[in-house]
Amino acid sequence: MLYARLILMRLLKAVVVLFMIVIFNFFLIQMAPGDPAAILAGEAGATDQEFLRQLRERFGLDQPLYVQLWRYVSGIAMLDFGYSYRQGMPVLDLILARLPATLLLTGTAFVLSLALGILAGSMAAARVKKPSGSLIMALALIFYATPLFWVALMAVVLFSVYLDWLPAYGMYTVGAGLSGFALIMDVARHLILPATTLALFFMAIYTRMTRASMLEASQQDYVKTARAKGLGSRVIQRRHILRNALLPIITLAGLQAGQMVGGAILTETVFAWPGIGRLMYEALMQRDYNLLLGIFFFSAALVIVFNIVTDLVYRLADPRIKEGS
Numbered sequence: 123m124l125y126a127r128l129i130l131m132r133l134l135k136a137v138v139v140l141f142m143i144v145i146f147n148f149f150l151i152q153m154a155p156g157d158p159a160a161i162l163a164g165e166a167g168a169t170d171q172e173f174l175r176q177l178r179e180r181f182g183l184d185q186p187l188y189v190q191l192w193r194y195v196s197g198i199a200m201l202d203f204g205y206s207y208r209q210g211m212p213v214l215d216l217i218l219a220r221l222p223a224t225l226l227l228t229g230t231a232f233v234l235s236l237a238l239g240i241l242a243g244s245m246a247a248a249r250v251k252k253p254s255g256s257l258i259m260a261l262a263l264i265f266y267a268t269p270l271f272w273v274a275l276m277a278v279v280l281f282s283v284y285l286d287w288l289p290a291y292g293m294y295t296v297g298a299g300l301s302g303f304a305l306i307m308d309v310a311r312h313l314i315l316p317a318t319t320l321a322l323f324f325m326a327i328y329t330r331m332t333r334a335s336m337l338e339a340s341q342q343d344y345v346k347t348a349r350a351k352g353l354g355s356r357v358i359q360r361r362h363i364l365r366n367a368l369l370p371i372i373t374l375a376g377l378q379a380g381q382m383v384g385g386a387i388l389t390e391t392v393f394a395w396p397g398i399g400r401l402m403y404e405a406l407m408q409r410d411y412n413l414l415l416g417i418f419f420f421s422a423a424l425v426i427v428f429n430i431v432t433d434l435v436y437r438l439a440d441p442r443i444k445e446g447s
Contacts, residue, residue, distance in 0.1 A: 136426045147418045148191055151411045204412035213416035217398060223293055224397030227316055228382040235321035236328055236375055243332020244364055266326035274319045274392040288315050291394035316393040324378050331374055335367035376432025380425030
């Protein structure tokens with residue numbers, strides 16, 4: 123009952139936040155330079171005003187701004203995100219077709235970065251005065267400071283061009299006609315490079331956070347008591363220090379999970395991964411504003427969902443947190 127009420131309150135707040143995001147994104151897109159109708163007319167080789175007028179009328183661009191806003195908001199309320207005049211398909215169909223690929227990529231990168239980051243941070247905290255601990259933190263700093271697109275390009279050059287170990291682009295081998303387990307393994311091979319590249323930056327953040335949290339937790343009284351009782355260092359590290367150090371990492375992970383969708387734009391573009399990140403880039407280049415607005419909405423919704431899940435996990439990890447906090 124407690125968690126049901128919490129989820130209900132969070133969902134009500136999420137609706138308000140999403141409504142504000144919809145309004146903000148609509149006016150933000152309206153301020154963007156470029157006329158979609160003029161671009162379409164130019165690509166079609168027609169520049170007469172009558173053709174432009176017909177295009178604007180067809181896509182509702184000739185209506186006043188408040189009318190366009192009302193149509194857009196009322197359409198979203200009915201799960202109608204409009205029509206992509208560049209792709210020739212409803213926006214919702216385009217996004218739903220690309221969303222699983224993005225969730226697969228970001229989900230894999232999130233789990234990989236969190237697991238390896240906590241492991242590396244724990245090792246660095248246990249070896250704080252040893253060269254191996256300094257080496258771990260130095261590598262974390264390098265991955266944190268290196269631009270994501272550069273890591274992606276170097277990964278393609280090394281593992282795809284020179285070593286020829288992994289495919290450089292796409293989600294699966296085109297024309298291979300694979301199915302079943304063979305298809306799963308093919309997708310997994312294509313997933314290694316983009317997921318690892320996307321995970322490296324966030325892994326560095328979790329490594330630094332885990333080390334700092336564990337060093338802080340190791341100075342608490344309950345750790346000194348555990349040592350006085352004669353418990354082994356590994357038991358203390360695992361049961362007392364790491365368990366309490368995970369609380370700030372859970373909060374950070376929830377925030378970073380939503381940011382991974384934004385980070386996937388560069389990764390999906392470099393590796394030609396067919397997700398909504400690459401779709402967003404294509405829509406931006408093509409001035410496909412309806413599609414951009416739909417992607418913005420889904421991205422914001424994913425961030426809100428991640429935050430709600432993080433809130434619930436945080437309360438499960440620390441029962442001392444009250445419902446109203």
